[in-house]
Amino acid sequence: MEIQKKTSLKNYNTFGVAATTPLFTEAKSSIILQETLKSPLFENALILGGGSNMLFLDDFSRPVIKVSIPGVRVIQENESTAIVSVGAGVIWHDLVMWCVANNLGGIENLSLIPGLVGAAPIQNIGAYGVELKDVFHNAIAIGKKKGDSRIFDIDDCAFEYRNSVFKNELKDDYVITTVRLSLTKKNHQLKLEYGAMQEILDEMQISTPKIDDVARAVIRIRRSKLPDPEKIGNAGSFFKNPILPSSTIKKLQDVYPSMPTYELDSNFSKVPAGWLIEQAGFKGKRNGLVGMHEKQALVLVNYGGATGLELWEHAQHIMKDVHSKFGIELEPEVNLIH
Ligand SMILES: Cc1cc2nc3c(=O)[nH]c(=O)nc-3n(C[C@H](O)[C@H](O)[C@H](O)COP(=O)(O)OP(=O)(O)OC[C@H]3O[C@@H](n4cnc5c(N)ncnc54)[C@H](O)[C@@H]3O)c2cc1C
Incomplete structure (x- = not known):
């Protein structure tokens, strides 16, 4: 097992956030993974794949195991x-x-x-x-x-x-x-x-x-x-599309007749979170080093050098704004890692 100490995870997450971990290793087979998990050094380790659905909020104290099993x-x-x-x-x-x-x-x-x-x-x-x-x-x-x-x-x-x-x-x-x-x-x-x-x-x-x-x-x-994470830091859709009861959808459509919906069954429909964020005025709007992408309002982007907390603060600001405008709670799709 090859172990790296105090490792930057900047190249291991598509947001490009420069968080660090005290211990990092890569498991290239199930047997190596099993051994690594047994080691007290890797107790409570974060399991990392391609890092394309994670937001590191800060440097963290947990070790990291990257799963690299081929085949x-x-x-x-x-x-x-x-x-x-x-x-x-x-x-x-x-x-x-x-x-x-x-x-x-x-x-x-x-x-x-x-x-x-x-x-x-x-x-x-x-x-x-x-x-x-x-x-x-x-x-x-x-x-x-x-x-x-x-x-x-x-x-x-x-x-x-x-x-x-x-x-x-x-x-x-x-x-x-x-x-x-x-x-x-x-x-x-x-x-x-x-x-x-x-x-x-x-x-x-x-x-x-x-x-x-x-x-x-x-x-x-x-x-x-969709922005290419190689060029601009992002994790795809930052929020899930909210699923709402038909009665709530009907009330909202009385006020916002152009609101798109996708019926899931006779009781529930999905509302595109991107539409809500766009209506709240955040599409393409930059706030310092972060913002929502100009072509896809659902994609939170790091224009370069933003910290995890800066990205999360912007996301929370949007969640509050969408809630006060539409009464809808947005839920992050991306995993927040402490
Ligand atoms: C530009 C862009 C577009 C995207 N489009 C889509 C899309 O269309 N649809 C969609 O569903 N997602 C999309 N995503 C999100 C992301 O690509 C997926 O969620 C993907 O499956 C994450 O894989 P990952 O290996 O990067 O996971 P990571 O970000 O490394 O991990 C995600 C979570 O899974 C856990 N995990 C990782 N590997 C393992 C494992 N082997 N065993 C147990 N737990 C594990 C991690 O601990 C973490 O909690 C997009 C992301 C980007 C950047």
């Missing part, structure tokens, strides 16, 4: 489906590209989501009408305290919109080492209804899209509206 392989297949087993340290977008190249369908709409495979179940990543839970087979994880190995089936994970058991009852309890996905080998079920997908496919002059066309369309849309 992608088909472990089971029949005529129509394949189970793919993936190491937690594989880059999510590399996995998507591998699946597309091998004609395995199901995650093409999740192209270009930053981060590593091991973090995908934590918030049940989703985009363009698809969520991880739609293709999830199971995951293998190691208990942080007892070092036990456990298989999580879909029913154990309590997946919901940007949520799972790993953010609630089992928060910080398990480290995911392997994720297994169930993907289609033929008759792929393409999801083309969401966002500007159909429009982009028309623009690309594709009338009968295949999975690689869908991936290309998603990449094009994402590149056109």
